[in-house]
Amino acid sequence: MPAIPKKDAAQVLREAPEPWRSYLIKARAAERIADPLRRCLAFPDLPGNHWPEGHAAAHCAYHALQRVPTMSLDTLEGYLQRKDIKGLRAKMDGYLDRHFAKEGQGEDIHMMFGAFDESDRSDRLSQRWLMSAPDDPYANLARADYLLEKAWKVRGKEYVAKTPEGNMENMHSLVDRAMPLFDKASKLEPRLMPAYIGMMSAAMLIGRSDLIEAAFASAQKQDPACLLLVRQRLQILLPRWGGSYARSAAYMAELAPHLKEHPGLATYFSVPYLDQASYFEGDDFYKAPAAALVDHAVDVGSYDDALQQAGDIALNRVDAPSDEWRSLALLLQEARFRYGNAWADRMIAWDLVQSEPEWALHYLARAQKLEPANAQLQYLLGAAYHNTHRFALAQQHYEAAIKDPKQRHRSLRELSTMWLFDAGLDGKTGAIKAKPFVDRLLAEYPKDGRGWIYHFDCLGRLGQSIPMEELKQFLAVADRSDPRQIKTIAGIESALEKAGQASK
Known part of the structure; x- marks a missing residue:
């Protein structure tokens, strides 16, 4: 793939209007940086946003961590085969300590347990770990995470009325088995934030608001500014899960004092506005009321989904002219943080292919991996x-x-x-x-x-x-x-x- 050539700023996308041209000149310069974190940090923020100071840098760091793998299931299996339970515990303790560190803070502990899904392998390894160390908080959490993922899989995405009764019974049975394990994990290691988040998710699945609030209260005592806790809480506070937008707004106001030290929290402040916009269907999603909600979502935080949806709306408005330059800026901002959407990558390339074909090829290579x-x-x-x-x-x-x-x-x-x-x-x-x-x-x-x-x-x-x-x-x-x-x-x-x- 040809490198993006160095070019005098005066020659870059001369047809683009301001403020987008200045933004795109800086974005192009950042795209020439190979290191993902340095590229992300060099990228310009969206013009006119109201993100907290340091917000984009925190978002960059979060995605950079996701690209550096924590312990894989393969590595976990190696520990279990060697019967090195002590070494495994030390590794987990290190991840947890990093979550609470003042310097070099990271979300490795969350990433690690995110590896457990509903697969047979996760079933086998989590069961083996728990049998080898029944009083280890991490082993209890791993088993609980597997059972919860299985419960969500059994539940499916249909409304309750359309979900087979047998599936609902199986889901409840799996949650009943997971809950005591989450609880035990949190009691053995009170700082283990993924255990509280797991309890909240499990309680949400079975409609137990009392258990949700109890788990959230316990988590708040340990780390009220935990990024993944904030994400889970804002999800639970949506009306579709029994909450309200007023409660979401009140919770975000409570978090405001934490933004100076934890500006990445604002990433998920977009969620309630995106949720409101999601109720507009078909062409209505591309009209002013929904557009205003999604635009506000990207104004308060750099949530990846919000950036993509705002770019989609800017490009495809049905009640106003298409704004291709704003759409390009929004989709590039999403691509600043994350990889993985073939449609967005193609739209970026469409705008760049004539005047910046080398730049376009970088996005086409990404899209080709997903939808060749x-x-x-x-x-x-x-x-x-x-x-x-x-x-x-x-x-x-x-x-x-x-x-x-x-x-x-x-x-x-x-x-x-x-x-x-x-x-x-x-x-x-x-x-x-x-x-x-x-x-x-x-x-x-x-x-x-x-x-x-x-x-x-x-x-x-x-x-x-x-x-x-x-x-x-x-x-x-x-x-x-x-x-x-x-x-x-x-x-x-x-x-x-x-x-x-x-x-x-």
């Missing part, structure tokens, strides 16, 4: 390689895009112009390379005036005459508002007029 067969991706890869003069690769991706009717027309056009005009070939060689695509373009889109122009160009380069009937066909379908076609129209009409006068 996507036809729009294939078109954009073709365009990016075309604009970076890697013509064979461009043809490969354009030809993949042609298989999709939505990408076919533009891909055939660009393949035609690439070989005729952009690849630096001599006239005849360029015509030979372009002709299959020009012929197909004209066959499938006979009213495309530019297709006729490329056809005439091929004939001329190959020493063939242009039939009079084809000239008339072109004039009948030509787009007289297209500057490229206007020039050709004038030339042909002038030639036909002279030919007519000469024949008189």
Whole structure:
């Protein structure tokens, strides 16, 4: 992949309006930094936001930690096979101490237990750990986390009325088994924040607000500014889980004194506003009321989902003009923090592929890992390689895009112009390379005036005459508002007029 070249700021995206151009110049400079954390820290914040001081840096650090793996299940299995329970306990204690450290604070303890899911392997390892160390708080937590994940899986995402009764009974049984383990873990190690968060999640699943509040009260005594606790609490306070937006607002006000020391907490202040916006469905999501809620969500915090949704709305408003520059800025801000959304990466590349193709390729590489067969991706890869003069690769991706009717027309056009005009070939060689695509373009889109122009160009380069009937066909379908076609129209009409006068 070509590096993003160094470029004078005066030459970067000159067509972009302010404040977006200044933002994009700084973003481009940050994108040239290879180290993920340094890149994130060098990125500009969104213009006009009201984030707490240090908020974006805290968000950068959080994602940087996620990219550095904590203990994997493979490593855990190694400890258990060696029967090194003492070493395993020391490792867990180190993670927990780091959570409460004044310097070098980290969320490793949360990341570690996030590795337990509903899989058979998590079942087997958590059971083995608990059997090896029944009074170890971390072993109890691991087993409880597995049971809770299994309960959520059994519950599914349907409304209760649409969930089979057997699933609901199984869910309750799993929660009943998990709760005592969470409780034991928290009593054995009162600082173990994931245990309280697990209890809150389990109680939320079965609708026990009394257990939620008890677990939250205990957690508050240990670390009221725990990032993952705040996330869980704001989720529980949503109306869909029995809370209210007023209670959410009151809780965020309670957290305000902690923001100076823990500015990353504001990341989740976006959640209540996003939730309100989620009730707008279909086109209503792309109108002013929902847009205002999502815009407020990104104004108070840099929550990744909020940035993406705001970018989507800015691009696809149905009651106002599309704002592509603002959308690009929002989606780049999301990409500043996290990887992983192919649609957003393609939209970023769409805006950059003509003037900044090397930059676009960085996002297309990300999208390709997630949705390699996507036809729009294939078109954009073709365009990016075309604009970076890697013509064979461009043809490969354009030809993949042609298989999709939505990408076919533009891909055939660009393949035609690439070989005729952009690849630096001599006239005849360029015509030979372009002709299959020009012929197909004209066959499938006979009213495309530019297709006729490329056809005439091929004939001329190959020493063939242009039939009079084809000239008339072109004039009948030509787009007289297209500057490229206007020039050709004038030339042909002038030639036909002279030919007519000469024949008189």
